[in-house]
Amino acid sequence: MPKYLLITRGTDESNAAMMANIDEMMATTRQFIEEMVKAGVLLAAEGLDDPGQGVVVDFSGEAPVVTDGPYGETKELFGGFFLLDVASKQEAVEWAKRVPAAPGSKIEVRRVPGSDEVPQVDK
Amino acid sequence: MGTADIEAVWRIESARIVAALTRFTGDFELAEDAAQEAVAEALVSWPLASPANPAGWLMATARRRAIDAIRRRTALQDRYALLAVDSAIDEEIDPDKIDDDVLALMFVSCHPVLSPEARVALTLRVVGGLSSEEIARAFLVPVPTVQARITRGKKTIAAAGVPFELPPAAERRERLGGVLSVIYVIFTEGSTATSGDRLLRPDVAYEAIRLARTLAALQPDEPEVHGLLALCELTAARFPARTGPDGSPVLLDEQDRRRWDFSAIRRGLAALAKASTRGLGPYGLQAAIAATHASAPSVEATDWDRIVVLYEALGRVAPSPVVELNRAVAVAMASGPAQALAIVEELIASDRLPGSHLIPTVRGELLARLGRRPEARAELELAARLCANQRERSVLLRKAATLS
Numbered sequence: 001m002p003k004y005l006l007i008t009r010g011t012d013e014s015n016a017a018m019m020a021n022i023d024e025m026m027a028t029t030r031q032f033i034e035e036m037v038k039a040g041v042l043l044a045a046e047g048l049d050d051p052g053q054g055v056v057v058d059f060s061g062e063a064p065v066v067t068d069g070p071y072g073e074t075k076e077l078f079g080g081f082f083l084l085d086v087a088s089k090q091e092a093v094e095w096a097k098r099v100p101a102a103p104g105s106k107i108e109v110r111r112v113p114g115s116d117e118v119p120q121v122d123k
Numbered sequence: 124m125g126t127a128d129i130e131a132v133w134r135i136e137s138a139r140i141v142a143a144l145t146r147f148t149g150d151f152e153l154a155e156d157a158a159q160e161a162v163a164e165a166l167v168s169w170p171l172a173s174p175a176n177p178a179g180w181l182m183a184t185a186r187r188r189a190i191d192a193i194r195r196r197t198a199l200q201d202r203y204a205l206l207a208v209d210s211a212i213d214e215e216i217d218p219d220k221i222d223d224d225v226l227a228l229m230f231v232s233c234h235p236v237l238s239p240e241a242r243v244a245l246t247l248r249v250v251g252g253l254s255s256e257e258i259a260r261a262f263l264v265p266v267p268t269v270q271a272r273i274t275r276g277k278k279t280i281a282a283a284g285v286p287f288e289l290p291p292a293a294e295r296r297e298r299l300g301g302v303l304s305v306i307y308v309i310f311t312e313g314s315t316a317t318s319g320d321r322l323l324r325p326d327v328a329y330e331a332i333r334l335a336r337t338l339a340a341l342q343p344d345e346p347e348v349h350g351l352l353a354l355c356e357l358t359a360a361r362f363p364a365r366t367g368p369d370g371s372p373v374l375l376d377e378q379d380r381r382r383w384d385f386s387a388i389r390r391g392l393a394a395l396a397k398a399s400t401r402g403l404g405p406y407g408l409q410a411a412i413a414a415t416h417a418s419a420p421s422v423e424a425t426d427w428d429r430i431v432v433l434y435e436a437l438g439r440v441a442p443s444p445v446v447e448l449n450r451a452v453a454v455a456m457a458s459g460p461a462q463a464l465a466i467v468e469e470l471i472a473s474d475r476l477p478g479s480h481l482i483p484t485v486r487g488e489l490l491a492r493l494g495r496r497p498e499a500r501a502e503l504e505l506a507a508r509l510c511a512n513q514r515e516r517s518v519l520l521r522k523a524a525t526l527s
Binding site: 038041043087088093 | 127128130132135325330340341379390
């Protein structure tokens with residue numbers, strides 16, 4: 001079955017809004033995660049640290065170049081993910097709508113192809 | 124919102140809505156009917172205007188339909204009962220109770236008063252949130268057959284006066300075993316389709332895995348629930364390697380193990396660790412066998428001695444001719460075909476698996492390895508005649524042909 005990755009993308013403003021209510025956010029997120037576990041669909045979930053704390057390893061040149069984060073000029077930065085095992089894209093979207101996300105943030109829904117989709121080569 | 128979006132919401136909400144309504148009304152049949160009416164209404168009205176809160180809309184509508192039904196029934200007889208239900212039904216879903224309610228729902232839909240087919244259909248319908256059409260597709264039966272099974276099942280539950288509650292402690296373990304076996308039947312239908320032209324139906328197996336995960340979340344202290352989940356995950360992990368590009372079956376010894384789903388294997392091993400706290404039960408033992416395969420780089424490098432020991436243990440806790448036959452296969456790998464053939468001959472003598480293609484399949488295989496080619500071919504041809512899955516049958520015939 002296809003899996004879907006729900007990628008949370010926050011802006012500086014939405015991250016600040018989230019940090020202002022961090023206790024409440026943590027509680028609702030925990031409840032949301034539990035709901036997905038009980039529905040039998042959650043495979044993994046993590047939240048990432050402040051993008052400013054990250055580093056970027058750039059492979060444009062001959063040798064990888066390491067620079068301090070955040071990554072690129074993007075306004076909405078990858079802040080965390082939920083990996084779901086659901087029956088359909090619509091179901092992934094329905095779960096995405098229920099993510100307790102801060103106003104101004106976005107959730108990107110991406111399909112994870114199964115290993116059965118890799119073309120087989122005859123031996 | 125389109126049909127697929129509505130179905131997606133329903134899959135998420137079905138168990139909770141039917142469970143909560145059954146608790147409010149004490150009537151499983153009425154609750155399920157009311158829930159289905161709510162979905163039918165959603166299919167008509169949501170494409171025109173999507174509600175702001177689809178889950179809340181479904182619950183509120185189902186609740187209203189339940190109250191309507193109770194009103195019709197009790198209009199003349201018992202207005203007080205109606206008032207009591209009316210106020211109870213207005214309560215919000217209690218998050219502390221809903222888990223027990225969903226669990227109670229699983230026990231009802233897998234209740235021993237139901238026929239095995241009705242248990243499967245009702246569980247997929249009310250707990251899994253599948254439509255009759257989806258269940259019919261999963262089990263390759265006509266839609267009216269599924270509908271009849273569900274209708275009859277609901278009547279049986281009502282007629283038997285099955286209470287909506289968690290089974291009492293004395294029956295709990297046995298009833299849980301009943302729930303596990305329903306989930307396993309669904310999984311098996313997906314992992315070795317008993318009929319039809321496809322060997323695997325991963326979407327059907329997925330429904331079972333999802334149900335097993337739900338049960339594991341609701342009953343985290345039951346080792347066999349984790350054992351079943353481990354077995355399903357580890358078996359499904361091999362699906363990508365189990366069929367060739369043309370859909371024909373690829374047996375374990377010829378599978379490209381790089382195609383196995385390694386995250387499913389990891390999940391399976393994690394579930395198996397939770398299953399083995401107090402000695403493994405039948406599902407845990409089968410999962411341990413699957414885990415031994417999953418951790419082996421090749422057939423030759425597999426710990427066959429361990430697999431033989433696990434099959435011996437399985438034969439003690441859950442004796443069955445199929446287990447015995449699998450033990451024979453493992454013995455053949457660990458100690459050679461002659462010893463294995465003796466086990467198979469004993470099985471044939473006791474006639475415990477009459478009419479199954481499995482015995483001649485294994486016997487033919489063993490005879491071939493012993494160089495007794497004409498006997499082997501006759502045996503594989505017999506297996507092909509008895510086998511109902513077209514894909515498996517053609518593999519057997521191909522093998523038989525190589526022996527002439």
